Each structure stands twice: as C-alpha cells, then as structure tokens.
Amino acid sequence: MTVFISGGCKNGKSFLAQSAALRLSGGRNLYYVATMIPSDGEDRARIARHRADRAGLGFRTLELGRDVSRCLALAAPGATFLVDSVTALLLNEMFPGEQYAAPDPDAPRRCVDGLLRIAAEAGNAVFVSDYIYSDAARYDAFTENYRRDLASVDRALASACDTVLELCSGRATVHKGVWDI
Template sequence: MMVFVIGGSASGKSAYAEQMALLLSEGMKQQKYYLATMQVWDEESKKRVERHRQLRSGKGFVTIEQPLAIHRALETMVCLGATALLECISNLVANEMFSEGTPKPEGQVVQKILQGISVLNQELANFVIVGNHVFGDGILYPEPTEKYMRAMGIINQEIAAMADRVVEVVAGIPITVKP
C-alpha cells in the first residue's frame, strides 16, 4: 500500500502521515522505518528535526538519515514486509538539486528520485510519502526556485499516479484526493 500525503507548512501533514504508517503496519511484526531527509545546518532546522523526533518517539520507528540518494536506504533496511515513512519530497528535491555547486538539471533530479521511490516501493509492504504543497502563493520566483518547483511538481504527480491513496491535509483535517 502506497499513500501520498500532501499539505502546506504547519498543516498537520506529518502527524497524519505518521498515524497512517502506524495504522498500515498495525499487527505486523516487520520493522517500521522513518526516512529522514532534512539536513541540519542551523538552530531552526535543529529545532524542526527535534520536534519531529518528539512526535515519533516511542512509536517504534527506526530512523534512517537519507538526505540524498533515497534508494540507498535499501542498504540499511530489512525490507520484506516493512513499512517506511519518507519525509519529505521537498527536502529531497532541494538536496538533490542544490547540494553540490551548480544546480542539477530538472530531468536528472526527477529521474533519480522517482527511480529511488519506485525501487523502494517494490520492496516495501507499506510506503507513506510526505509532500509539501508549495504551489499556492502565486509568487514568481527566480529561475532556480521555479526549476525546483517544476521538478517537484512532476515528482508529486508521478508519485500520486503510483500511489494507492493521495490525501491532502488542511488544518489537521485529511481530505482524500485519490481514494
């Protein structure tokens, strides 16, 4: 079962995605993984990561830090029948695109991430993916940001097509977009 959870900032999407991962893996003995993508570089990101750790603590997730090359999470996971929660696509795209010097081409980033996700999906019993709805402010951004948005737009659409369910979270309320 693959579920794509999308929402704006502070929409409650993470809490919902976590609940979903717990629900899907209920009664299963296999491991639950949390695939973390955030790179910590300042006090604010440290706090953010800490808040999410608090949310997850005691729920039995094994955290794998995978800010780049998401497919490589396979090397650490015992996949057969496992459940994974990937948080989130927006960090992953930013990391892949902007981590090294000049930004990587959109197509390359899209392909790498989608391949990684599809490989993981084949191995996992349940895969919950968190996406960020950054497309609703109507502001025109400089080219690198627009490039980032376009890449993420395509990735989100492809994940939504692959997913069994797509849910938008608004003010903590889940709205089913793809049943």
C-alpha cells in the same frame, strides 16, 4: 499499501503520516526515512521537535538525504517506510556535492526512480510532500524550476501510490483510493 500525502505547511501532514505508517506496520519493522540534511540551528531544532513527536512510536530513523531507496537494503523485507519529505529530498539531490554550483538537472529523475522503487518494493510506504503551487508570486528562475520539478515528482508519486491525500487543518481530502485508517 502506499500513501502519498501533500498539502500546505503546518496542516498535520507529518502527524497523519506517522499514524498511518504506525497502523500499516502493526508497530513492527517501521522506519522513518528522514531526508532533511540540517544546515543550521533552526533545522536542528525542527528535527529535534519531529524526533520528540514520534518518540515511543517504534520508528527506527534512517537519515538519507540522497539516494533514498538505500532504505530498502537497510531494513528487513516487508518493512514500512515513512519518507518525510519529498521536498527536502529534491533539494538535496539538486546539489549532490560541494562542487555543484548549479542545480543538477538529473535530480528530479533520481528522486522519482528512488521513490517509485520504494513504493514498488516496500511492504508499506507513506510519502510526505509540500503543496507550494498556489501563491501569487513571481519567482526567480531557480525557485520556479524547483517548483516545477517538485510538482513532477509529486505527480509521479500520486500516480504510483494506492491512496492520495490532501491535508488541510488536520483533515484529509481523499483524491485517490480509499482511506479508512
């Protein structure tokens, strides 16, 4: 089963995604695909908090900031993956190396290819993204392009996944499929 989860910040997406991945896997062959590449102390504190949250749940952590579908080769067949988050993955793919001064326009396609491959080949997969599309702000071109590209990756995943959930205050609105976990 594949599940796509989005919604605003601090609404319980990661927590629900962990419970979902745990249930789907039956507690076996379970992987947390961490896409954030820490750049400062704030990031490292956030990662430590997430690690503590899922300690003892049976996740093996794979840190894959780019080329995310490598997780398939690193795990046994039939594995369950929790990919958190699409948001960080896209940002990393936009700057694939130090030499990139401008965002790589091919980044959204690479994200979609990798994520859809996981959706197609994994035993189960849960994807977490962020809903950043409903504020009254005029962004610079870089940020606006990022928003547009993240939305294109979100739409591709929502189209491919069995179940699509929007989280608000820990409660899920089911936009597609069934959700009885």
